[in-house]
Amino acid sequence: MSRGTLALDRVMTALAGLVLVALGVLGILWWAGRLGSVPDHVDLSGIRWWPRQQWWPWALGVGGVILALLGLRWLLAHLPRRGISVLSLPGSDPEGRLLVAAGPVIDAAADALARTPGVRSARGRVNHDRGRIVAHFDATIERGADLRTVADAADTVTGELQAALERQDLTGLVQLRTAGRNRAMPRVY
Template sequence: MKRGPAALNRILVLVVGLALAAVGAAALAWDRDVTAVRDAVGRVDRERVTALPDQSWWTWALGATLAVCVVLGVTVLAVDLIRRRVAAGTMLETGTGTPVAIDLGAVATGVAVELERFPGVRRTRGRALSDRGLATVQITVDADPYADVPALIAAAERIAATTTTALGGADVTDVAVRVLLHLDPAGQVPPPARED
């Protein structure tokens, strides 16, 4: 997720969380007979509050609130679901100060093909994305649960290190390589036949 949507989500969660905490604290204070809360509630004109739904503007206010909430919810959902692709010709700054354009999508595809050759790997998917402003080469590996997991992890780490080195190593700090390993549940795939 990019920084903007992440910040928006955190602000919304903070506001809703604080509002719910305030309501909960008020209810708890009411239940515990806190004098200040009881006095504040006692000053409310109950007849006026119960008459609010009978006002001519009430239905319009509810409709407007519903519309605002729907628009806000759809907007947040759309922002969260926007694909986090990086540009095809991502400009990287090398240690020598020379900018270089690299197609990170092609790099991700090549790394995925390399990992797919490993025994026990069913499928790999590579993509280039932006993770909070950091260009990231992400490889997702779906593997057989009976695969040699330590060897697969070692191979993934080796290929990720090689990719980082190929992209400039320590000189390039604005690209990350991430490998996600998904193992199928053991019950879905029969164990390999044992050789006697």
């Protein structure tokens, strides 16, 4: 989800809250008779003829379609974004761009992390997060894994990824999960 979507959600939530509080206060003041010149009853005779008009069903239909499209757009804005598929390398200029497919590069880095003693498996993806490029690794470790070794391997893999892509703005994020059971190790006879 983008920062713009989050900001819009917060603004609209605050606005809806303020409108509902204001309507509640106005309702209480109207019920208590403290609004002065506001009538005790609401007269809707001026708009009663709307539902009998030929344009009314069309207006409701168009309004419903517009609201449905806005709701669909809002829902789509909240879908998780896919990772970065192509990274631009330094040296790109108006005469040409140097691009690299992010998938094979991050897969190779995840494989390097998975070869660390105590790491059962690792997967990786590259995402944009708050204006930065983040190499996100999900690693499953054995229960007895040495966390210092795993952390050093993660730092090494991230450093090698930064060097290979020549991107100092790349940040590594490693999420560790502990395996449910330790794997049975092969026996040597």
